[in-house]
Amino acid sequence: MITIWNEYRSERTPDNPAAELYPEGIHTVLSSAFAQARLDHRTAYLDQPEYGLPDPVLENTDVLFWWGYLAHDEIPDALVDRIQERVLGGMGLVLLHSSHHAKVFKRMLGTSGSLTYRVRGEKERLWVVNPGHPIAAGLGAFVELPQAEMYGEPFDIPQPDELVFVSWFEGGEVFRSGCCWQRGRGRIFYFRPGHEAFPIYHNAQVQQILINAARWATPAGPIEPPVTSRRDDALE
Amino acid sequence: MITIWNEYRSERTPDNPAAELYPEGIHTVLSSAFAQARLDHRTAYLDQPEYGLPDPVLENTDVLFWWGYLAHDEIPDALVDRIQERVLGGMGLVLLHSSHHAKVFKRMLGTSGSLTYRVRGEKERLWVVNPGHPIAAGLGAFVELPQAEMYGEPFDIPQPDELVFVSWFEGGEVFRSGCCWQRGRGRIFYFRPGHEAFPIYHNAQVQQILINAARWATPAGPIEPPVTSRRDDALE
């Protein structure tokens, strides 16, 4: 079961471009795409009870998608603890766009997630640098996004275990836009495109990437309970 | 400038074997070794004012050695924040033995640091699996420790950027005992041996490894202030 978690604030802010592009929320657009791909999923958002992620939801989630921007600080550390434990136990985690500053991003990766940015609606080309990777399945050499926010290097992340996409921006920058890491038993994918003021998540190729990511991040076996150190007095 | 930080509680506990092995603290033994190698260093410990790491000390530290065991929870999160910022800016960090459960270990690596363990004083052989690595300089194929605590796999860490040592234990276990990571501009080294009840830090080869690690973790340039995201409106 995939849970698509969305902050869902920008889309409900009058005059925010997101309100027009995603009137029912980014999560709802992703949900439609996942439904077409027959992925078992549900949605959740910040202003639901328990931040949309009460225990019964999180403990029944195999892959968690996360989109946050304005309200990173509203997520309590105790929820971050629970998400971290579940990722270490095997849950997949897909971090979208401005979630590079989410608490859970920083918790799992240990770096600041800092970068440079510019909102000019410039062209982005998302190059596939690892064409055999499952997350790039079905794509050509690159995906072109006519209008995007720019994110530029240096991006303060641990070197990815696998680098899948590198972005080119019209304004002169590059960015490591598709990054894979493993932490504990869980797989983590960060995907850059997704600014709320451009129709990125309506793009069919972006949807294909996120469907691929959902499959890639799905754990092979059951998710394990939190790991703790253990005394082992048995001798060989 | 290297700062050797030690919890320094076990050594001051009557009847604790550490009190006999390290009457003036583990940090003092490391300090003697570093002095012989002419490494510019000082020591600090938990029960000093501001946990031994007031701003003027931390901000003048290029490599921080860390030994903790009983009192991980006494370190305030605000100090962990400051250490993390400084590592991301370039400070080296060498985490010793039971510090696999230190707050700063978990903060930088994003995993639990869990493992299995057994205290029987069994033989350990520390094999060099990366003989060209600077931290292994001057060693033979392995270092033998006649009596050691056992740490066993699985060790809940991100796969090391460079794996330098793997331990063999008499009782039948193995362990990734020397692990390198880069986070931001900083280099991190975890080194397993070092139980307070065995004279590990008196061993000349262990001292050589830690001297090598101090040099390896020293930043090439000045340490940068904390990184934050930055708007860049310049266009190409």
Place this chain on the structure above:
Amino acid sequence: MITIWNEYRSERTPDNPAAELYPEGIHTVLSSAFAQARLDHRTAYLDQPEYGLPDPVLENTDVLFWWGYLAHDEIPDALVDRIQERVLGGMGLVLLHSSHHAKVFKRMLGTSGSLTYRVRGEKERLWVVNPGHPIAAGLGAFVELPQAEMYGEPFDIPQPDELVFVSWFEGGEVFRSGCCWQRGRGRIFYFRPGHEAFPIYHNAQVQQILINAARWATPAGPIEPPVTSRRDDALE
């Protein structure tokens, strides 16, 4: 389609222990295990026409298993070229035991594959250091082999992209026994156990590992033709 390629010389040598353990060849024992797991596969061996790997066979292979020991030098470079091209295009490659000195091992990895060894029939414990990895699915903390040849570090390989198993040997050594790399679009797995004088491939857990490896190494999409550099005169 999996092709299990075996040198198949030791097993046909009178008085060689392999003749008794594997009277119809190591490949035949692996074939039985794969058949039970319903893996689509066939076998091939060195003394067949075209070394058992004529074009129609290789070009219909998705994962190639390789066991060689006495006759590495009999493989012509032209066959190594063809295997390399196919791996870069997406074919999986599973290299077994003494194949650490096979031409195709050295071709794909760029190092000598050197190690230390000892045949005493000592106990080996194969520890899982990456318990979430698909190749370790269904295993416990370790697999114990009562009698094995020893392989010891340093093992001259590029640091694995993913390290899955580390061996402990009764005689005091450790070894990185399960190593994953990606080259081009292809996945490569090296698996240490498998000496022809011990019944390693009859072990149910070893069979499980190799079945897991076959699945892991299977390409997600079609295998691509050899890649070459390409002029691209299109401008943005």
Place this chain on the structure above:
Amino acid sequence: MITIWNEYRSERTPDNPAAELYPEGIHTVLSSAFAQARLDHRTAYLDQPEYGLPDPVLENTDVLFWWGYLAHDEIPDALVDRIQERVLGGMGLVLLHSSHHAKVFKRMLGTSGSLTYRVRGEKERLWVVNPGHPIAAGLGAFVELPQAEMYGEPFDIPQPDELVFVSWFEGGEVFRSGCCWQRGRGRIFYFRPGHEAFPIYHNAQVQQILINAARWATPAGPIEPPVTSRRDDALE
């Protein structure tokens, strides 16, 4: 001792732009830069006896710089064998520009080195994605080259152990332009810029990068003889 090896054919071809830009060869321009940095070095080129690399030269080389383009196939495999052995023993290797198709590149990395390319003299920006790396010391956020050949992804290489530079090209492409690997005890650096028809090696920042690379690739200890497998009958 650094040896700067150059094919030195383009520069001696009348009407080739290289003849005007590098009348005494690319190696001579690099030599001047290294002399200013007081790096102990010498030059060698293809048309010298024994391809410029007789045993006494290679066996006295700590870091080998390599620039090739037209004559990759003239290098005998036996020389590639000797270079490989020396790299595995600790010699640094810096591969420049079109050397992505050199025999020694393919030998050490196991992939084809394929890429896309275009010669239009377009602008390149070489972004630093690993600002703490010694090879990026002293640089700003990027290095701008007003006119360059384009190299584009996918670049058929093993994922770098450390990725230092990513290029942006005016025409819409990106490229992993500064890549580090370790093989055996040796450090390898591939650096993209350097087309013979543009004055890349006269650029002060490019020279700084190559000086940094020379220092980074210098082995910490003596270079070891070729490694071979070794029987070890000693038991613990």
